[in-house]
Amino acid sequence: MTALHHVLSPGAVPLSVWRDIYRGADASLDPASRAAVEAGAQVIAGIIAKDAPVYGVNTGFGKLASVRIAEADLSALQRNIVLSHAAGVGEPLEPAIVRLIMALKLASLAQGASGVRWETLEHLQACFSAGLVPVVPGQGSVGASGDLAPLAHLTAALMGVGEFFVKGGRVPAVEALAGIGLQPLTLGPKEGLALLNGTQVSTGLALAGLFEAERVFQSALVTGALATDAAKGSDGPFDPRIHRLRRHRGQIDVADALARLMEGSAIRASHREGDPRVQDPYCLRCQPQVMGACLDLLRKAADTLADEANGVSDNPLVFSDTGEVISGGNFHAEPVAFAADMIAMALCEVGSITERRLAMLIDPALSGLPAFLTPRPGLNSGFMIPQVTAAALVSENKQMAHPASVDSIPTSANQEDHVSMAAHGARRLLPMARNAAAVVGLELLAAAQACDFHRPLASSPALERVRERLRAVVPHLEDDRHFAPDIAAATALVTAGAVIRAAATELPGLAG
Known part of the structure; x- marks a missing residue:
């Protein structure tokens, strides 16, 4: 402690x-x-x-x-x-x-x-x-x-x-x-x-989910920038003028962060002229719009949970200035249920767009990189099955993201005839965050591997620090090896906040 x-x-x-x-x-x-x-x-x-x-x-x-x-x-x-x-x-x-x-x-x-x-x-x-x-x-x-x-x-x-x-x-x-x-x-x-x-149990679970979601979200900004560089994607879609025209705060903040993460990349500079691609896939180009919307949801949930955490949800309530005790319904956790559903949706989408970038990197028709990011495809399977794992985790999160707040069941002989389902809506958030963190960890592995094929060109200073942090625990994949330890190590970097710290770049979060 x-x-x-x-x-x-x-x-x-x-x-x-x-x-x-x-x-x-x-x-x-x-x-x-x-x-x-x-x-x-x-x-x-x-x-x-x-x-x-x-x-x-x-x-x-x-x-x-x-x-x-x-x-x-x-x-x-x-x-x-x-x-x-x-x-x-x-x-x-x-x-x-x-x-x-x-x-x-x-x-x-x-x-x-x-x-x-x-x-x-x-x-x-x-x-x-x-x-x-x-x-x-x-x-x-x-x-x-x-x-x-x-x-x-x-x-x-x-x-x-x-x-x-x-x-x-x-x-x-x-x-x-x-x-x-x-x-x-x-x-x-x-x-x-x-x-x-x-509502302290529902609120505590929702807050824990929120804090884990924030860390996963920020890590996914870093790995998303690294994947963009790995795919020789453009940073043009992160131009602030685009996002100011749409006015969403989260979108503006995410675009700014992605641009700063990629600033100074030699990989990006190498294809500014003569690149035949006019536009990147949505998983690269629309990161500000998707991740920005997720950030807006997380911030709204944070505002709700901050109020709930500082409130009184007991019943009946005692008012010592008048000596009254008044029965009400502050114990009803509908605000927490809505907040939990917002966090669940954000976690689901962060994992979903992350998996699409991973799938793009392993497909030579889209990435221009060796199939499945292995130097000798066929003899080696490379990142074939890690992408399947990411897809499985994303699908699990899709199933869990169904809103809990739309459900209700009468209890206590119909005295309590409308309920919020906030507790299990919030309890699902930590498993969802763990799934999303593993997907981000998988992208980290794939994006770093993809960048290896661009040597001697380096990525930006921020992204190179992230690659160095990963390579301290996971070496480059030359030939197939036991993959699970690599995935566990990369995921641990995400859940511990090590990816964020290695980038050493200001990233938008709940208080941003």
């Missing part, structure tokens, strides 16, 4: 901080938020003292909201809602995701609108800071009345029920809590509902 530490100011956390937390940074609440939290808790205490019926405080939940609960049973009520709702299934969410979810929940509860006690937040903070990560099954939320099942598993662990990930292993919750000097959490009135309600 990195030594980087952020202080969270509830309601005003930048997207970059959530990115850092996802990648391992530590975080803690701003102590100044304590006053708002305690004011909200006092409102709940006042309601209990007056014995006024308030949903989620001294009533049942969902369809059972009309059932009054005696004061002596309020603690049991909160424990019961957690245990009964811990009904998730499937493989556990990755610890990095759950850490992000914990931080999102801290920042939400710390705004004082949920009525929880400060000591409850301290318990959650202590687990987060000590590296105790609840084991949370990934399936079971429809993204409506909060991410109930997964958040129930998170809360149950705080209560000593279930398991924590501790240093890579799974440890019974009671044992893990004792290891850092904590007793299991005993919930106060409304606290179980406050911890279960909210």
Whole structure:
């Protein structure tokens, strides 16, 4: 875990901080938020003292909201809602995701609108800071009345029920809590509902997908420029005058980046005069239009998720200035579902146009290069099957890119009759990002191999740095060899951000 530490100011956390937390940074609440939290808790205490019926405080939940609960049973009520709702299934969410979810929940509860006690937040903070990560099954939320099942598993662990990930292993919750000097959490009135309600699981998954998509997108700009040079494509389509006329910000930014990545290429200079081709294939020529549209989608999704991450999605909400507790529907994750669908579409298209460039490079009729990028085609198959692998991954992503937000299914005896499906819409993003990263890694291999045939001509300084970084782990392919290790090494350069760093060129991203 990195030594980087952020202080969270509830309601005003930048997207970059959530990115850092996802990648391992530590975080803690701003102590100044304590006053708002305690004011909200006092409102709940006042309601209990007056014995006024308030949903989620001294009533049942969902369809059972009309059932009054005696004061002596309020603690049991909160424990019961957690245990009964811990009904998730499937493989556990990755610890990095759950850490992000914990931080999102801290920042939400710390705004004082949920009525929880400060000591409850301290318990959650202590687990987060000590590296105790609840084991949370990934399936079971429809993204409506909060991410109930997964958040129930998170809360149950705080209560000593279930398991924590501790240093890579799974440890019974009671044992893990004792290891850092904590007793299991005993919930106060409304606290179980406050911890279960909210979109933090959907939002955390969507943010993780967004951050991985940004890295894949930027890497694909680099490999796309390298493939353009490898195919002796023109940088004319990246002329800024073209893109200013269309006015789309993402398109303008992408064209600028591609032009800068190719600047100074001797390969490009070698065919400025006398090239018989009038126009390049769309996979080269239309990169600004396709990748720019993807960037616009990612930025829109980022804006939505930044708002959601800084919002309060609990129910009911406590307004300490008036002493009111008002039921609403902030737990409905429709904005997150739409954002996840946008990210999915962008990932799908980034992989799709990348695969088309790879297919173009291995086809001698289109590229003018040796068939399948091998010096001795026939004896060797070269890049024949890596392109098939890329095609398979792209098709998988096409299937997963179908929008989740258009689906709904009634739950809770029709009390919750329209749901967002945000959780599984967001959960598919990491597998999609891994697929797209592998496609970009395959293009990196092919484009570097193709450029080898242009020696002694070199590409631009930026792209030559990328080739050198690849060649440090993957040598030129002279004759067929075991391909899988090469693919794994190139993909790792993409997922680790090494391709972006090697280019050492400013690339457009979420904050661009």
